[in-house]
Amino acid sequence: MGGLSWISDEWIKFFEVSYDGIIIADGEGRIVYINPASERLEEVDKDYIVGRLARDLEEEGIYEVSVTVKTLRERKPVSLMQYKGGKQLVITGIPIFEDEEIKWVYINERDVTELNKIKRDSEEVKAIAEKYKRQLEELQVREEAKSEMIAGSKAMEKTAALLERIAPTDILVLIEGESGTGKDVHARWIHRHSLRKEKPFVKIDCGALSETLLESELFGYTKGAFTGASTTGKKGLVEAADGGTLFLDEIGEVPLGLQVKLLRLIQDKVFVPVGSVEEKTVDIRIIAATNRNLKEMIEEGTFREDLYYRLNVVPVKLPPLRERKEDLFYLIEYFLQKYNKKYGFHKKIQNKAISRLCDYNWPGNIRELSNVMERLLVVVPKAAIDAGDVETVIGCRGEEVIRTDDDEEKCYDEAFGEFEHYYLKRMIQVCKTNGELAQKTGLSASTLKRKLRKYGLRAKDRTKNEP
Numbered sequence: 001m002g003g004l005s006w007i008s009d010e011w012i013k014f015f016e017v018s019y020d021g022i023i024i025a026d027g028e029g030r031i032v033y034i035n036p037a038s039e040r041l042e043e044v045d046k047d048y049i050v051g052r053l054a055r056d057l058e059e060e061g062i063y064e065v066s067v068t069v070k071t072l073r074e075r076k077p078v079s080l081m082q083y084k085g086g087k088q089l090v091i092t093g094i095p096i097f098e099d100e101e102i103k104w105v106y107i108n109e110r111d112v113t114e115l116n117k118i119k120r121d122s123e124e125v126k127a128i129a130e131k132y133k134r135q136l137e138e139l140q141v142r143e144e145a146k147s148e149m150i151a152g153s154k155a156m157e158k159t160a161a162l163l164e165r166i167a168p169t170d171i172l173v174l175i176e177g178e179s180g181t182g183k184d185v186h187a188r189w190i191h192r193h194s195l196r197k198e199k200p201f202v203k204i205d206c207g208a209l210s211e212t213l214l215e216s217e218l219f220g221y222t223k224g225a226f227t228g229a230s231t232t233g234k235k236g237l238v239e240a241a242d243g244g245t246l247f248l249d250e251i252g253e254v255p256l257g258l259q260v261k262l263l264r265l266i267q268d269k270v271f272v273p274v275g276s277v278e279e280k281t282v283d284i285r286i287i288a289a290t291n292r293n294l295k296e297m298i299e300e301g302t303f304r305e306d307l308y309y310r311l312n313v314v315p316v317k318l319p320p321l322r323e324r325k326e327d328l329f330y331l332i333e334y335f336l337q338k339y340n341k342k343y344g345f346h347k348k349i350q351n352k353a354i355s356r357l358c359d360y361n362w363p364g365n366i367r368e369l370s371n372v373m374e375r376l377l378v379v380v381p382k383a384a385i386d387a388g389d390v391e392t393v394i395g396c397r398g399e400e401v402i403r404t405d406d407d408e409e410k411c412y413d414e415a416f417g418e419f420e421h422y423y424l425k426r427m428i429q430v431c432k433t434n435g436e437l438a439q440k441t442g443l444s445a446s447t448l449k450r451k452l453r454k455y456g457l458r459a460k461d462r463t464k465n466e467p
């Protein structure tokens with residue numbers, strides 16, 4: 001091994017099996033050792049290289065740029081990137097000094113072709129994923145824009161006209177309506193027709209989370225704000241909505257403690273992340289929605305009056321479907337087309353079937369109608385849906401439908417009792433509070449209490465005054 005006789009054979013064995021190329025030159029730049037990996041990477045023969053001066057090999061073109069020459073010249077570690085036979089090599093030269101003179105130059109050569117390919121591939125995969133994500137988002141926006149908001153009845157036409165006027169402003173909107181009446185659809189419509197439409201629309205269901213979780217989801221938290229908090233902290237949804245719209249769904253479910261913080265956000269557009277003392281400012285439009293009677297909640301002391309008046313600048317009331325039967329015809333037609341298109345059908349619906357749909361009370365509102373229409377189209381193997389098919393599909397809900405086929409067998413009291421039982425059960429599902437139940441049924445608290453007991457029904461009320 002020439003000038004390397006001072007290195008033990010054991011060490012040379014390590015060099016020989018190294019995957020990296022290793023070259024050692026002396027202080028004059030004469031190659032004294034080259035390992036098999038370097039021969040392979042540089043496509044050279046050690047018998048031709050060892051004993052030769054690096055600068056001669058550079059002149060001969062064996063090495064395009066000799067790292068040995070460069071290291072000797074610069075007297076410090078040098079790194080170069082070179083291409084050889086389709087390979088990409090990173091070559092590093094390290095001078096080893098003795099009495100301030102360079103005694104040896106140690107050269108390490110690493111093939112980074114695969115590494116770079118993996119990096120390039122992963123960048124390409126990332127770019128493709130990004131592209132698809134963008135396309136998906138665009139598609140979603142277009143789909144959303146396409147999804148119409150059907151408003152056939154006079155009441156809903158008025159609401160639509162109001163929304164058109166207020167959408168381009170930043171005015172606060174409070175949407176009230178039972179579950180499934182279209183609060184989400186209306187909030188998204190306002191955003192899509194606002195000046196913020198290119199910015200995010202962020203929805204949070206305030207009823208789905210505990211107070212602590214809701215606060216950290218909304219306002220985010222700083223690192224280590226609580227046990228289990230991420231070490232980096234987390235941005236909240238309020239910040240995610242910056243520039244766009246924040247849709248606070250089920251606002252009536254926000255606990256009193258958090259209502260003060262929401263008031264501050266609505267009034268001054270400022271908030272404080274959990275665990276922080278610094279206020280942050282955002283530019284957001286707020287739309288809130290509820291299926292609770294907030295006025296009643298104020299009386300009960302469970303909703304702040306100041307927050308209610310702040311939110312309720314423009315109230316949008318969405319009546320239940322049973323109170324706007326005119327819309328039903330348009331909605332039936334809309335869902336018929338929608339699901340025909342989705343499943344590639346050309347099904348029709350007979351007038352008697354429409355009239356049967358109109359008889360139904362729709363406690364689940366438009367969401368229920370949408371589900372029923374989809375089921376009808378999918379499960380009925382006929383070109384035209386008839387009244388019997390509607391009976392079958394709605395009847396699948398068991399006791400939700402009053403069976404009339406054997407009414408003639410019953411006395412008045414029995415038939416009426418069945419109806420009353422069904423009616424009260426439905427109303428309990430629809431009404432959120434006992435006050436609302438009393439108001440909608442027109443029954444006094446004591447009568448309600450008696451009748452509910454008679455049928456073994458329980459109001460799922462959250463108010464204190466049980467009837």
Ligand SMILES: Nc1ncnc2c1ncn2[C@@H]1O[C@H](COP(=O)(O)OP(=O)(O)OP(=O)(O)O)[C@@H](O)[C@H]1O
Pocket residue numbers: 148149150151177178179180181182183184185186291334366367370
């Ligand atoms: N005016 C409408 N035109 C067409 N489809 C509608 C309309 N309103 C609601 N829908 C449809 O009805 C379903 C329920 O609507 P949405 O989720 O907006 O109701 P919601 O009042 O927000 O319900 P919840 O209170 O349960 O969240 C959705 O599938 C929606 O697409």
